[in-house]
Amino acid sequence: EVQLVESGGGLVQPGGSLRLSCAASGFSLRYFEMNWVRQAPGKGLEWLSYIRSSGDTIYYADSVKGRFTISRDNAKNSVYLQMNSLRAEDTAVYYCARETGSKDYFDYWGQGTLVTVSS
């Protein structure tokens, strides 16, 4: 069974850092592109970042560019999101999602991990 499990969320002060992890099971991560998506309270889904299966192509949303870093360890079947210089507006549930298909859609999602940025 394909599963994605996020971890690493929690309460952090403004300006602080967190590292989110997404552990994949039931498939080999090395063959898939991966993404991070978030949903702030009362808001819609916001795509944050993409990493190619090989790790050689990465994209970010403007809202997190320069502050967040996506990475992957295919040997550990995991994807990561390093979040620095956190702001109150980064408070959200963060999801990792697997991308698949010739037309690139997100077929599996984790259950999400909550990040709260507050003093």
Place this chain on the structure above:
Amino acid sequence: DIQMTQSPSSLSASIGDRVTITCRASQSINSYLNWYQHKPGKAPKVLIYAASSLQSGVPSRFSGGGSGTDFTLTISSLQAEDFATYYCQQTYYSPRIFGQGTKLEIK
């Protein structure tokens, strides 16, 4: 950057109704358009990919159409479990932008 505009932003409907949600891209995205259903506390779920392909396991009352810049998601006969928020998403370009969502509520 490309913009994705969904309408309506909210919709009240009854069990058995036929509903259509539209999504417009600010530039052509071929058929790189996906639809997701999201319920509170749950992971989003893909319903339609590549504009009109039904994801495995999704009921056939869901259908998608369109190409280029204008797309639709239709639910032919609403069921109780369909009340949720629906998002379109383009994957032709990066960033892989979502629409702002359509909240479907019970009338």
